[in-house]
Amino acid sequence: MNNIDLKIEEFKKYYHANLAYYNSALTFLIKRIESLPNVEYVSGRIKDYDECLSKFDRKYLPDITSGKKDYRIFDSLSDFIGIRVVCLYLRDVNIIRKGLSKYFKEVAITDKTVQIESTDDKFGYKSLHLDLSLNDKYSKKTQFAPYANIRFELQIRTVIQDAWSVLDHKIKYKKSIPQSLKRRINRLSALFEIADDEFLRIDDEIALEEKKISDRIKEGGAIENDKPLDVFRFLFVALKYFPEHNFIEFKVDGFVQEILDIKKEFTESELNDVLETFLHRAEEIAENEKKALNPYTKIRYCLYLFDRILFSSMLSTYQKKSTLPTK
Structure with missing residues (x-):
């Protein structure tokens, strides 16, 4: 059995032996995140075994030399636990990110909004991806300690971004489609982005109207x-x-x-x-x-x-x- 086969066998044993633990961690993490302000809903998953191997083979194996033996497949999977947070408005993304610091520290950041807005020929959904782990304060608490070494990926999206991601998933492996179709996809993506901006502006204007009511009442209008x-x-x-x-x-x-x-x-x-x-x-x-x-x-x-x-x-x-x- 060659080295990679040994690593796969090692990962298979690890995956099935620890699956219940990671599901417990997922439930624990979701409960913490659900309690944060401006969170509309939270969902999460443990990456499927075959999906783990496929991602490792596609993304990480080419960088590992055949002679290297001191690696574990699991260590390459920062999104083994994946959590998605959905909020209503664009402003909520940063509010939630700040709120997460109560429990977690950021290990790595991928801002897909910046990536997409920095190009004029790329389509896809915007969102903020964070690799997180418990911060020093909470990792020492008794009820948090079992999950002190857990690292997970968290995505923060607006409702509109989340809707677009569902459509994007259908076309994400079809980058070589005709230019005419790419143009249509870009136009559709722009409409979703406009909708996100407009919902935020409407919410701001509603808040302004509510303030006017409050001021009229206070002033005896x-x-x-x-x-x-x-x-x-x-x-x-x-x-x-x-x-x-x-x-x-x-x-x-x-x-x-x-x-x-x-x-x-x-x-x-x-x-x-x-x-x-x-x-x-x-x-x-x-x-x-x-x-x-x-x-x-x-x-x-x-x-x-x-x-x-x-x-x-x-x-x-x-x-x-x-x-x-x-x-």
């Missing part, structure tokens, strides 16, 4: 006439009457859309007038029914009392009966 209702203007009015309620984004969005589906031109000032005029009646109904009504239900009552025909769909038949005068 006046209700603005004839301004079409949207999520932000709804919140400005609603928080005036329900300052303690935590309005959840997706619920607000759905509720505002329901109002606009009924009356497209509904305005901020109209909503304020409706609540100012009829909220006391909604409170009386809650008291008569001996029920604690949430703000959305109270606003539904107010809208219905404002125009029983137009906003008829806002209440159930039973709720409509409760608005009738009691004898």
